[in-house]
Amino acid sequence: MLHYVSANGVEEYRQKTPKNAVQVTETLLEAGAEVDATANIYGRDTTTLGLVATSIHPERAHVQIALLEALLASGAKTPHSGQSDDTLSAVQSCLANGRGQAAEFLASRGVPMNLEEAAGVGRLDLVKSFFNEEGRLQPYATQEQMLQGFLWACGYGRNAVVEFFIDKGLDLGSQDRNGQTGLHWAAIFGQLETIRLLLDRKASLETRNVYGGTVLGQALWSAIHSEHGPDYVPALEMLITAGAKIEPGMLAWLEQQNASPSTKDRISAVLRLPGQNDLV
Numbered sequence: 001m002l003h004y005v006s007a008n009g010v011e012e013y014r015q016k017t018p019k020n021a022v023q024v025t026e027t028l029l030e031a032g033a034e035v036d037a038t039a040n041i042y043g044r045d046t047t048t049l050g051l052v053a054t055s056i057h058p059e060r061a062h063v064q065i066a067l068l069e070a071l072l073a074s075g076a077k078t079p080h081s082g083q084s085d086d087t088l089s090a091v092q093s094c095l096a097n098g099r100g101q102a103a104e105f106l107a108s109r110g111v112p113m114n115l116e117e118a119a120g121v122g123r124l125d126l127v128k129s130f131f132n133e134e135g136r137l138q139p140y141a142t143q144e145q146m147l148q149g150f151l152w153a154c155g156y157g158r159n160a161v162v163e164f165f166i167d168k169g170l171d172l173g174s175q176d177r178n179g180q181t182g183l184h185w186a187a188i189f190g191q192l193e194t195i196r197l198l199l200d201r202k203a204s205l206e207t208r209n210v211y212g213g214t215v216l217g218q219a220l221w222s223a224i225h226s227e228h229g230p231d232y233v234p235a236l237e238m239l240i241t242a243g244a245k246i247e248p249g250m251l252a253w254l255e256q257q258n259a260s261p262s263t264k265d266r267i268s269a270v271l272r273l274p275g276q277n278d279l280v
Contacts, residue, residue: 005048079093179208199238199242
């Protein structure tokens with residue numbers, strides 16, 4: 001029953017978070033529910049804390065942090081880096097599921113973090129500790145962690161961290177396994193200031209991900225498919241103004257999408273900015 005509080009990884013019709021979810025959780029815990037009991041969800045044993053931290057439904061109901069506090073107050077453990085080879089840390093899991101606020105909260109509770117995680121939650125002071133006096137990575141930090149941390153920093157708008165990594169020589173053309181660059185990630189999350197920063201640092205607009213999408217194409221896809229996401233229209237306009245190429249067929253694709261007429265009209269107006277070619 002405690003796992004169902006998370007509204008995550010269970011029957012879809014049960015994925016709802018009531019306003020009194022914290023009281024429900026406390027009642028279950030007081031009645032003897034095991035706070036770190038695991039359930040085989042997403043192919044691995046998962047605790048309620050891990051499910052709450054990565055679920056969008058408690059976040060939308062504005063009770064996610066209160067739920068995490070209640071679980072931690074009852075002794076819930078947080079998986080951290082190096083705990084096991086097949087277990088993501090709580091912070092990594094939050095970052096990977098778009099739960100930046102939960103990641104920051106867990107980080108604030110003293111959860112041990114590696115370079116990737118520290119970058120993802122914007123802890124520049126900790127990020128710097130992974131480099132020696134010569135500016136090289138410490139033996140316990142890796143280039144892979146640096147790259148993934150950079151991508152998280154771009155996605156979550158941790159601009160001080162983004163600049164720090166660039167100044168350390170990180171290649172702006174670096175891509176993750178899906179071919180996404182830092183600029184792709186900034187576009188996915190609609191981070192205007194990060195997009196501006198990366199453009200000022202000459203990040204490529206036309207690098208393609210494994211789906212064939214440029215940064216503009218990815219931003220356009222995100223604008224349609226990111227439910228309850230940011231307003232992507234300013235990001236689209238910024239990319240186009242910076243020289244992103246509008247590909248033939250984009251307007252036709254837009255018209256076929258299931259989005260509100262007002263959203264389509266606003267995006268269409270940007271794609272037809274003065275100076276742009278008419279598109280089929």
